[in-house]
Amino acid sequence: MNASPYHSKVRVSLKFADTQFAAGSAVTGKMELECKAEKGLGIGVIMVELYAIEELTSRDHSATSTFLQSRRLFQGPGLPPSNSVHPYPSPGDPPLPASYYHARRGITTFLFQFSLPESSPSSIDFGSGLARLRYEVRASVGVAWKGEKKLVTDKKVVDVVERLEPDFDRVDPEGVIVGENGKIWMQGKVLGGYMVAGQPSCIELMVKNHSAKKVGYRSCAARLNHLIALQNSGLSVTLTRELYLPNIPPTQKQPLQLSDTVTSVSFRGPEYIIVPGAEGVANLVIDVPKNARGVKGGRRIGDEGRVSECLFEVRCMVSVKLSMGIGSKDVRLDLPVNILHPSVAPDYPPYDMYATPAELPVVYDPSPMFYQPPISPAPYLDRPMSPFGSHSLP
Incomplete structure (x- = not known):
């Protein structure tokens, strides 16, 4: 199935509750699905995924690892239809592929939440992309329109910051x-x-x-x-x-x-x-x-x-x-x-x-x-200096 962020009759967008998330909390946000067709458009799978990816892209040492992958399905095979579609076809509606439903015109909102492990490391782009660690949320909607099936997508990178280890002892390095x-x-x-x-x-x-x-x-x-x-x-x-x-x-x-x-x-x-x-x-x-x-x-x-x-x-x-x-x-x-x-x-x-x-x-x-005798601050060193989902019609 072709995947693209653009479609003449469907728009998918991601929005988040915050610009930054801490390890041990949850990535929260919403996906908005907008349908501009009156009839004849089918909606299949609706899902949001979270990926955490490490990458090394040096000429001499390259590697990629996906250590976190979570998925939230709002509609798909084996699931009931969502509020973005009609549960049953109306008289005169054209036939659709299996597991697709006739779309409602308007905007449907899907709320999602992904838990982050306490041990999650920080996002980073180090060395102009040579070493990267990123968290990416991807939204996907299967669309059938005029005999063509397409996957309409949107993706956003979220910023994650790490916490101290639970057993951290406040000892001065x-x-x-x-x-x-x-x-x-x-x-x-x-x-x-x-x-x-x-x-x-x-x-x-x-x-x-x-x-x-x-x-x-x-x-x-x-x-x-x-x-x-x-x-x-x-x-x-x-x-x-x-x-x-x-x-x-x-x-x-x-x-x-x-x-x-x-x-x-x-x-x-x-x-x-x-x-x-x-x-x-x-x-x-x-x-x-x-x-x-x-x-x-x-x-x-x-x-x-x-x-x-x-x-x-x-x-x-x-x-x-x-x-x-x-x-x-x-x-x-x-x-x-x-x-x-x-x-x-x-x-x-x-x-x-x-x-x-x-x-x-x-x-x-x-x-x-x-051997360290008692130290009294010397006059030349005693002064510090600082440089100081609900559905709505359009």
Whole structure:
């Protein structure tokens, strides 16, 4: 049967209750079927379907997976006629193919609802279409007109946002890195345990400088070069996303090296310089863009409990870089993080991200480089900076 969104006597359209739907909720909307013929037009199957599709379209690595497919039938073989048709032919009506009914002139509305599993991943178009995950609703109506059968269709893509896992523990993602043979120690964590798109987020950073260098800017002998370096360096925070294929063995290189920078913020000035022998704490506040999101990995849960493995995931990473000066490698700390849409962010008490970090207790570690004495905020690092169906006649 020919399929097309256009027909001279029938129009099919989809409308939704919202522009965005959260995992664990339901995609709700309506299909409108309009018939413009007085008589002689037959209507057969009437249905709406929801598909969730993952696609990789690289030249070297292509794959497609449909992990969710749900269907709602409003009319068809074995089902009674809907309100869009006459249940019985009238005298003088032309014969129709089997399972077709004579259409009523006017508009018929069909309401539908598709449940989304709690584990549903976010919609995304990553790398200009190289990695896509989309949810698509398709409406189809079988039409018989003047001896020709045709499937009149309409389809729309809906936006779905993922939730945190049910067993998510609100633990701040944190990490430690050392440089200069253990003389530079840097620890950071993302306050709150996750980031929210369109809202500010805070990274708490603790630095110890036991070297003979000033860090946070690139030192130069000449006064002029010193000022230029101070303006163009310091602490920086970068939020990036990276494509990851889970089916590739850890010992094998990822076939698709795809990443992008969501936002990057520099923190410059004397308050972000750590002199030799000093320790300091800073709250680095960045604004997360509204369109920032990742895609979680793991198993994809479809309808009727069917399970499939994901084709890809998009991981989000916060990187804090500390300039070490000419001749030394900069210290970079990477922190994995989840980015949530505001509509699904848990209702936790907010962090005071502009407050001065509290003094830390003494922590002993067998390794000398991880010995952490009480840290008092240094005057040059204690100030955070933000870059801030019914039928109706026509």
